[in-house]
Amino acid sequence: MQEKNLSFNNFEQCIKCTICTAYCPVVAVNPLYPGPKQAGPDGERLRLKNKFFFDENLKYCMNCKRCEVACPSGVKIADLIHSARRRFSRNIPDLRDRLLANTDLLGKVARPVAPVVNSIVSSKPVKAVMDVMMDIDKARAFPKYQRKGFVRWFKKEAADNQEAYSKKVVFFHGCSTEFQHPEVGKAFVRVMNAIGFGVKLVDEECCGVAMISNGLWNQARRHAEHNTRVFREVVTGEGLPVVAVSSTCAFTMRDEYPDVLDVDNSDVRDSITLAEKFIFEKVDSGEVRLAFKDDYRARIAYHCPCHNEKLGWGIFTKALVGMIPGVSLTILDSHCCGMAGTYGFKKENYKYSQEIGRPLFEQIRSLSPDFVCCECETCKWQIEMSTGYMVLNPIVILAEALDLEATAVANSVR
Amino acid sequence: MRSDTIIIGGGLSSLVCGIKLQKAGQRCLIVSAGQNALHFSSGAFGLLGKLPDGTAVKEPMRSLSFLPEEHPYSKIGVDKMAGYVSETPAFFESCGVRLHSAPIAGEGGFPANGYRLTPLGSLKPAWLAMEDVTLLQSKDNIPWSKALIVNFFGFLDFNSGFIAEGLSRRGVDCRVETVSIGDVENLRKNPTEMRSVGIARVMGKENNWKEFGSKVRKLSAGEDLVILPEVFGLGDPVIIQWLREMIPAEVMFVGTMPPSVPGIRTQMRLKKAFEVAGGTFLSGDTAVNPTVEDGYVTSIHTTNLGSISLDADNYVLASGHLFGKGLESTPSKVVEPVFGLDTDFPSDRKTWCDEDFFARQAYDGYGVVCDGSFRPFIGGKSVRNLFVIGSEVGGCDSLYEGSGAGVAIMTAMSVAGNILSGK
Known part of the structure; x- marks a missing residue:
């Protein structure tokens, strides 16, 4: 193999076929976005010569990764784009971007006064003010914060029972389960317990995906390092898998940590999984059996x-x-x-x-x-x-x- | 995770094979590492345009007997080839892809080659064409004397000058015009990304294709032939028909630089047909770590699915040629990277390619060595439940012969037939 000839993000594998652009959802609607080929491998060639060629319009990339799925040459196009943003962007995230990026902090602040926050952010005048003052679109409906978070429920209602299970998983619940949708976490615990697995929580922090999108690189890196360290203890120490319920959290912690944030997670990556994959593998291997209700339609x-x-x-x-x-x-x-x-x-x-x-x-x-x-x-x-x-x-x-x-x-x- | 058949590769041959098997009641899984050669399609399929010695072919079915025995068509045999060739248009129609052949059939009702206009203004043989492409009956006679070639202002991937030059040599009087449409102008904010698919998306809107059509109609007064780039009907090819109806002259659509709009449309429709039939398509995933025991493949893995073992009764390799990374070349060898199958190439590296870029390249003819049922070998030992289809199959230089799509479809149908009959 000619590994020495390849850059870490393999942009030189690009053959300029433009198939990535054909599958980019953003380029189809937003003419300000340069498109994955230009923003990724083409731009990288120039940026390596001089950072002057960095284009702030790379921020329009949603990081959906469809370009990478389509690429016939295996170029990590979106990684190129976001690592370029990390290395070269001079844009300083404003208050709105910082607020949106800090999904966990926002949740902690909003939770004690959840009903108030929920009704405030759904009121038309407030939306109009946020639209003008903060550039958060007034047509957007906000997810509702829950007063009682998942972790509180878990500690009160479920934690004590978990020791009874000989097999265990670590549950990465993520911000939305904690703050907006605790029912997802409750469902996870019920299903895991029913198939014979106890659930263990660790000192997780937000996976950091919103920090990556909003250019809060140092903070994202700190979260990546923290989570990877915490996972290392349970993965290499206790041999437990880390199971998430949000595909974005799982994806970020497996692939964005090393590819965009440059945080080495090679010893834990393969143990980070998604609930559906975990359960399917157990069912497929015969280790777990599922019994469904007769009347579910x-x-x-x-x-x-x-x-x-x-x-x-x-x-x-x-x-x-x-x-x-x-x-x-x-x-x-x-x-x-x-x-x-x-x-x-x-x-x-x-x-x-x-x-x-x-x-x-x-x-x-x-x-x-x-x-x-x-x-x-x-x-x-x-x-x-x-x-x-x-x-x-x-x-x-x-x-x-x-x-x-x-x-x-x-x-x-x- | 169990399937009846696992197909590695997601292009034309893979999808044809997968749809045939799935519709016959099998459970198929396709593992596709990135998009495929359909994205570079001219909009037409070739069955056989030239014999290996360079003789031009007018009626492919009558020329099969001149092919060497190692050629995939010879392995399939004339009778089965006749069946598959006849079946192909209806098969694609059932997947939502309408194909047409040359205006006049050859002997025995089998298709004669038609001729499509290339982006260089020359004519090349084709067997079946997508709705965009017009097939002419003869390569020597262009039935029009005056042509108008229309491009979008600023679109660099459709070189109207080349077409005009090529056609002028054939005695056609050519005129070149450009047209500006507001939404297309918008794409020029990023001139490097003003590509075929972007224009096709914009042209999918009714007001845009109508504005374009009426502008072309005005320009085309007194012309016999109007030539347009293949940038219409990405989602629904009916726009192509409407433009033909709107413009009084004969309208021909000619290929652009990749990505190919008719090719992507075809790929999307075949993939959809496969999934609607219940097949599973893994996009952006790479087959790795197969287990082969006693001449049988027992499982494979993929990069995304990690430790999960994918098992099947039969496996099909359709991962493409050197360009598609189904084959790889090293300084001394041509290798098939997934299974390490035996490949056919001369040991003298110097003979692999001609320094003249435009000359016929020997490496285009290298491929995986297969038996008569397209089963490959590892170290000279046959693998009984693995089949190779598409451009990866050795024994022919399909780029030179103009038989790429033909070999893909014929080998796919043949292998699907063999799998279903349990041979």
Whole structure:
């Protein structure tokens, strides 16, 4: 192999075929974005000569990774773009970007006064002020903060029971489970317990994906180093897997840490997984058996989030949800919803964000499912706001469709 | 994770094979590392344009007997080739891809080659064409005397001057015009990204293609032929039909630099047909670490799925030629990287290529050595449940022969047939 001839981000493998641009959701709607080929490998060649060639319009990249999935030459195009932003951008994140990036801090501040915050940010006058003062688009609906977070529930209701299980997993709940959707975490614990696994929490910090998007590089790196260190203790020390319920958290902690933030996670990367992949592997190997309710009925449309397309793990959700008797499952066309984390909140992106997601919204409306299944919370916010259809994390669907007691018996749990 | 058949590669041959198997009730998994050669398609499929000795072919089915025995078509045999060739248009139609052949059929009702206009203004043989492409009956006679070539202002990937030069040599009087459309002008904010697919997206909007059509109609007064770039109908090729109806002269669409709009449309529709039939398509994933025991492949893995073992009764390798990385060259060898299959290449490295870039290149003819059922060998030992299809198959130089799509479709249909009949 000629490894010595390759740069760390292999831009010289690009053959200029422009296939990446053909699959870029942003370039299709926003003419200000230079497109993945120009922003990635073409620009990198110039930037190596002189940082003067860095273009601040690279910020329009949503980091959906569709360019990398499409590239016939294996170029890490989005990594090129975001590592260039990290190395060369002179843009100093403003208050809005800092607020949006700090999903965990924002959650901690908002939680004690959740009902007030929720009603304030959904009131029209406040939205108008945020629109003008902070460039957060007034048409955007905010996810609702929950007063009682997941961790508090876990400590009070579930933690004591977990010691009884001989097999364990570490649960990376992520910010949205803690602050907005504790039901996802509760569902995770119920399902894991039913299939014979105890759940352990560690001192996690936000995965940092929103910090990467918003250019808070040092902070993102600190989070990456913290999480990787914490995982190292349980992965190499106790041999436990780290299981997430958000595909974006899992993706970021596996691949963005080394590729964009330059944080070495090689000893823990393969142990970071997604709930659906974890459960599927156990079922496929015969270690775990699932017993479903007889009377569960649902017509479900599955939207595979971009980061799960990149991970290549959508097949596990498809397989697991497809196992439920009484479910009719339609796989939606592979299409970005346009939200891309905090991207769709921003006034300058809102219009493009809706335009990117339009084909997906139209397909959902035409199918008229009972609800949509998706592993990503920000896709959920976008789809729920834009279509009115409810979006459920697959683990919530499983918790609902499984006969948990029968499953526990089938797996010889107590 | 279990499938009936696992196909490595996501291009034309892979999708044809996968759709055939899936529709016959098998559970198929396709592992595709990045997009494929359909993205470089001219908009037409070749079956056989030239024999290996350079003789031009008018009717491919009548020329099969002149092919050497190691040629994939010879391995399939004339009778089965006849069946697959006849079946192809209806097969693609059932996947939402409409193909047409030359206006006049050859002997026995089998297609004669038609001729498509190339971006250099020359004519090349083709077997079947997508809706964009017009096939002419003869390569010597262009039935029009005056042509208008229209490009979008600022679009660098469609060289109207080359087409005009080539056609002028054939006695056609050519005129070149450019047209500006507001939304297309918008794309020029990033001139490097003003590419075929971007224009095609913009042209998908009704007001845009109508504005373009009416501008071209005004320009085309008194012309016999109007030549436009292949940048229409990315989502729905009906726009191509509407433009033809709107413009009074004969309208021909000619290929641009990649990516190919008709090629991407075809790829999207075939992939959709595969998934609608229940197949699983892993995008952006690479097959690695196969296990081969006693002449049988028992499992493979992929980069994304890590430790999960993918098992199947049969495996199909459709990962492309050197350009698609289905084959790789080292200073001394041509290797097939997934299984390490035996390949056919001369040991003298100097004979691999001609320094004249435009000359026929020997390496285009290298490929995986296969038996009559397209089963490959490892170290001279046959692998019984692995089949090789598409450009990776040795025994022919499909670039030279103009048989790339033909070999892809024929080998895919043949292998699907063999798998289904349990041979």
